[in-house]
Amino acid sequence: MARQVFFDTTGGPEVLHLQEVPTRALGASEARIRVDAIGVNRADAMFRAGRYFYPPELPSTLGYEAAGVVEAIGPDVTEVAVGDSVAVLPAFKLTDHGTYGDHVVLPAASLVPRAADSDPVTAAATWMAYVSAYGALVEGDPVAKGDHVLLTAASGGVGLAAIQVANSIGAVPIATTRTPAKKQRLLDAGAAHVIVTSEEDLVTRVREITDGRGVTTAMDPVGGPGIVDVIGTVAPGGRLLAYGILDPRNDLAQGLPKVPGIDLGLYTLFPVTYDPERRRKAIEFVEAGLADGTFTPVVDSTFDFVDFAGAANHMESGAQFGKIVLTVRH
Numbered sequence: 477m478a479r480q481v482f483f484d485t486t487g488g489p490e491v492l493h494l495q496e497v498p499t500r501a502l503g504a505s506e507a508r509i510r511v512d513a514i515g516v517n518r519a520d521a522m523f524r525a526g527r528y529f530y531p532p533e534l535p536s537t538l539g540y541e542a543a544g545v546v547e548a549i550g551p552d553v554t555e556v557a558v559g560d561s562v563a564v565l566p567a568f569k570l571t572d573h574g575t576y577g578d579h580v581v582l583p584a585a586s587l588v589p590r591a592a593d594s595d596p597v598t599a600a601a602t603w604m605a606y607v608s609a610y611g612a613l614v615e616g617d618p619v620a621k622g623d624h625v626l627l628t629a630a631s632g633g634v635g636l637a638a639i640q641v642a643n644s645i646g647a648v649p650i651a652t653t654r655t656p657a658k659k660q661r662l663l664d665a666g667a668a669h670v671i672v673t674s675e676e677d678l679v680t681r682v683r684e685i686t687d688g689r690g691v692t693t694a695m696d697p698v699g700g701p702g703i704v705d706v707i708g709t710v711a712p713g714g715r716l717l718a719y720g721i722l723d724p725r726n727d728l729a730q731g732l733p734k735v736p737g738i739d740l741g742l743y744t745l746f747p748v749t750y751d752p753e754r755r756r757k758a759i760e761f762v763e764a765g766l767a768d769g770t771f772t773p774v775v776d777s778t779f780d781f782v783d784f785a786g787a788a789n790h791m792e793s794g795a796q797f798g799k800i801v802l803t804v805r806h
């Protein structure tokens with residue numbers, strides 16, 4: 477038997493409940509993982525609330541991120557072996573798989589091997605955030621050395637990873653927060669400049685920092701009416717990658733505004749994680765940064781697995797600085 481988190485109706489953290497389920501037979505390309513840590517992701521919250529970019533099929537489990545040990549593999553699995561320590565870099569839909577359990581079945585193609593003595597909490601907090609930043613800033617149309625990059629809501633997992641990724645390629649990360657108390661923490665985390673949007677005008681400050689030019693790339697997970705100001709920070713010929721909808725007033729289904737001379741697009745990491753070659757290069761990039769200490773994942777807090785609702789409430793509070801992680805005791 478396994479314990480997994482399910483919800484039968486969409487809503488707040490209170491709709492989540494723990495359920496004992498029989499461990500199911502593995503598909504040919506699947507692996508069963510004994511889960512030691514689960515990365516709590518904003519996507520989990522949005523999926524549970526029915527606000528994600530595809531709806532849940534109820535009853536549903538949830539979760540994109542985890543770290544653990546492989547317990548069993550299907551006959552076609554070559555990526556990992558039984559006993560391997562792994563982390564999850566998701567190449568699946570939440571309607572098909574979820575990581576919120578003490579034992580879960582996932583596509584083997586979603587697993588990243590890790591050292592047996594590595595910390596599962598850090599591993600669960602690493603992959604989605606860093607590969608999101610890599611796909612946006614490094615792959616394809618990379619940010620150049622010296623370019624200014626705007627990272628809004630930068631105290632989340634992706635924002636903090638993007639600060640480190642931007643620094644690693646010689647770009648200049650400008651971070652934003654609504655919360656004055658997070659300013660020094662963002663500077664300590666590597667931001668070259670921090671704009672507190674509750675106190676300062678975003679466009680004016682970015683123009684000052686960039687000598688009037690604007691940023692060449694903006695990564696924005698907020699959207700909503702504030703997107704207009706974010707667009708205003710982008711230099712002609714630059715781009716805005718909209719990768720989330722933290723502002724509940726969002727309706728990305730209506731599309732992004734069109735602005736001549738600025739490339740505005742929706743961004744997700746999944747084209748990278750689903751493509752074996754792009755995925756391999758992303759993992760190589762992140763592993764190199766982890767190995768030489770360039771990348772140090774920031775964990776905000778850990779909660780016991782059974783307190784999944786407490787962790788979800790903490791996520792909703794917006795008080796976090798880095799990743800929230802559930803730890804599983806066996």
Ligand SMILES: NC(=O)c1ccc[n+]([C@@H]2O[C@H](COP(=O)([O-])OP(=O)(O)OC[C@H]3O[C@@H](n4cnc5c(N)ncnc54)[C@H](OP(=O)(O)O)[C@@H]3O)[C@@H](O)[C@H]2O)c1
Pocket residue numbers: 517518519522604605608629630631632633634635652653654655658697698719720721722723724743744745746794795796797798
């Ligand atoms: N497209 C992709 O591939 C991809 C991949 C991963 C994550 N995401 C999305 O990226 C977003 C951020 O996720 P995350 O895990 O990095 O961060 P997070 O933990 O969800 O939140 C980061 C920070 O955002 C700020 N924030 C919260 N609500 C806000 C709002 N309404 N307006 C402005 N700022 C707000 C808060 O900091 P302050 O104190 O500064 O307010 C919070 O600490 C989520 O929407 C997630 O679904 C997308």
